Amino acid sequence: MIRMTKARVDLPCSIKIRIHKDLRETEEFVRRALSVGVDFITVHGRTRRQKSTESVSIEGMKLVKEVSTVPVLANGDVFSIEDANRIVEATGVDGTMAARGILENPALFAGYSTTPWECVETYVDLALSYGTNAFIFHHHLMYMFERSMSNAERRTFNSLTTIPSILDYLEEHYDLDIARMRAHRAAQKIKE
Numbered sequence: 013m014i015r016m017t018k019a020r021v022d023l024p025c026s027i028k029i030r031i032h033k034d035l036r037e038t039e040e041f042v043r044r045a046l047s048v049g050v051d052f053i054t055v056h057g058r059t060r061r062q063k064s065t066e067s068v069s070i071e072g073m074k075l076v077k078e079v080s081t082v083p084v085l086a087n088g089d090v091f092s093i094e095d096a097n098r099i100v101e102a103t104g105v106d107g108t109m110a111a112r113g114i115l116e117n118p119a120l121f122a123g124y125s126t127t128p129w130e131c132v133e134t135y136v137d138l139a140l141s142y143g144t145n146a147f148i149f150h151h152h153l154m155y156m157f158e159r160s161m162s163n164a165e166r167r168t169f170n171s172l173t174t175i176p177s178i179l180d181y182l183e184e185h186y187d188l189d190i191a192r193m194r195a196h197r198a199a200q201k202i203k204e
């Protein structure tokens with residue numbers, strides 16, 4: 013027999029919601045989330061039916077913040093630190109969360125407007141150290157190179173299918189040197 017106990021697990025629990033086109037429904041949804049004890053709420057400022065090309069609802073995200081008694085993060089269309097600040101200011105939320113923006117530029121919240129080469133190197137290093145598959149490896153790099161590659165470069169890069177061929181490409185076209193990169197990172201760690 014399984015004995016049910018009322019154990020409390022001390023882990024934060026959050027919820028991510030979208031807004032409803034009827035904002036009273038959004039408000040009700042927030043109240044329900046609060047009633048079950050969520051620690052914070054992330055709100056994607058689009059309805060379920062809206063495409064990511066449509067702009068987010070500042071009004072909807074602001075309402076979620078007003079109704080909520082726990083911290084609220086706004087999500088949608090954060091592609092720069094300026095976007096994040098603008099949304100925080102307009103809605104009063106406690107922070108923002110990015111998906112496409114951070115995939116393309118992992119240094120976005122550090123204030124970089126374009127993906128620094130160090131991000132690419134760090135990603136390559138971590139992916140190779142922890143292990144990944146060619147599809148995911150390729151996909152993350154495609155995101156990171158989205159704005160910097162020309163169409164012709166992208167066509168060649170997108171056709172690569174194995175990790176060694178991707179590394180060869182980066183060595184040839186971007187001067188990636190894994191041994192140098194690791195030595196540099198190890199020296200930085202010692203300094204810290």
Ligand SMILES: Cc1cc2nc3c(=O)[nH]c(=O)nc-3n(C[C@H](O)[C@H](O)[C@H](O)COP(=O)(O)O)c2cc1C
Pocket residue numbers: 028056064087088089090109110111112113
């Ligand atoms: C590659 C990718 C995967 C995603 N996967 C999920 C998911 O599993 N669950 C979810 O709620 N939203 C998912 N989303 C949506 C994002 O979390 C986010 O709400 C949406 O992209 C809007 O934020 P953005 O404008 O910063 O991209 C995904 C988005 C992307 C780009």
